[in-house]
Amino acid sequence: MSTTLETIQQQIIQNPILLYMKGSPKLPSCSFSAQAVQTLALCGKRFAYVNILINPEIRLKLPEFSKWPTFPQLWIDSELVGGCDIIVNLYKSGELQILVQQTALKYALK
Numbered sequence: 001m002s003t004t005l006e007t008i009q010q011q012i013i014q015n016p017i018l019l020y021m022k023g024s025p026k027l028p029s030c031s032f033s034a035q036a037v038q039t040l041a042l043c044g045k046r047f048a049y050v051n052i053l054i055n056p057e058i059r060l061k062l063p064e065f066s067k068w069p070t071f072p073q074l075w076i077d078s079e080l081v082g083g084c085d086i087i088v089n090l091y092k093s094g095e096l097q098i099l100v101q102q103t104a105l106k107y108a109l110k
Contacts, residue, residue, distance in 0.1 A: 068083065
């Protein structure tokens with residue numbers, strides 16, 4: 001049986017674009033998660049998510065692992081991008097679209 005930190009590491013490695021969030025993309029449970037989902041969806045590529053509300057161990061351990069205290073957390077190509085404000089700002093600058101497109105090409109994501 002794997003530890004929570006091992007589970008987090010596996011999720012990040014196995015999902016090139018991963019959003020740790022409150023709720024799900026179809027039913028976000030906070031405005032920051034909703035805004036992150038909307039912004040990420042504008043990039044036009046599939047992404048995975050983990051609902052931290054139904055994964056309390058991940059909710060507890062991820063901030064320790066990532067050194068980032070809040071949710072949502074966007075991980076792209078095994079690197080922490082940041083939270084809602086950073087996601088939105090990167091989108092406004094065009095950097096998020098480039099990062100998502102490059103990652104989608106690298107991993108053949110649709």
